[in-house]
Amino acid sequence: MKLAKVVGTVVLSQCIESYRGQILHIIQDIDEALELTGEAEVSATWAAMNEGDTVIVEVAREACNAFDPPLPTDTSIIGKVEKVNLAG
Numbered sequence: 001m002k003l004a005k006v007v008g009t010v011v012l013s014q015c016i017e018s019y020r021g022q023i024l025h026i027i028q029d030i031d032e033a034l035e036l037t038g039e040a041e042v043s044a045t046w047a048a049m050n051e052g053d054t055v056i057v058e059v060a061r062e063a064c065n066a067f068d069p070p071l072p073t074d075t076s077i078i079g080k081v082e083k084v085n086l087a088g
Contacts, residue, residue: 003081004029004057006049010042018071023048025077027057034084045077054081 008026012019023045029038034054043057044067056079058066066076 001078002029002057002059003034003084004043004055004077005036006051006053006055006077007036007040008051009048018069022071025049027055027075027077030054032086041075043075043077044071044073049077049080054084055079056081 004027006025007028010024010026012024015022024042025045026040027043028036028040031037044063045055046066049055055077057063058076058078059074063073063076064070066078067073
């Protein structure tokens with residue numbers, strides 16, 4: 001799992017059946033200072049998020065298991081983060 005920020009939304013004009021009606025967002029990882037880092041990527045989610053929302057993302061094979069039936073995806077937003085506390 002990782003933390004990321006929502007930086008955009010994807011709207012599909014054509015898609016395979018398993019993505020029909022699915023909410024997709026563009027996310028970008030955040031570092032320890034909560035700053036954007038790395039490449040942006042598309043992530044599936046169960047509910048629409050707002051641009052700038054901090055989210056928790058499941059990655060790799062486990063990401064597709066967030067949906068029933070499983071969705072062919074490498075990342076899934078599984079929660080919206082309200083607060084981050086960094087110890088150290």
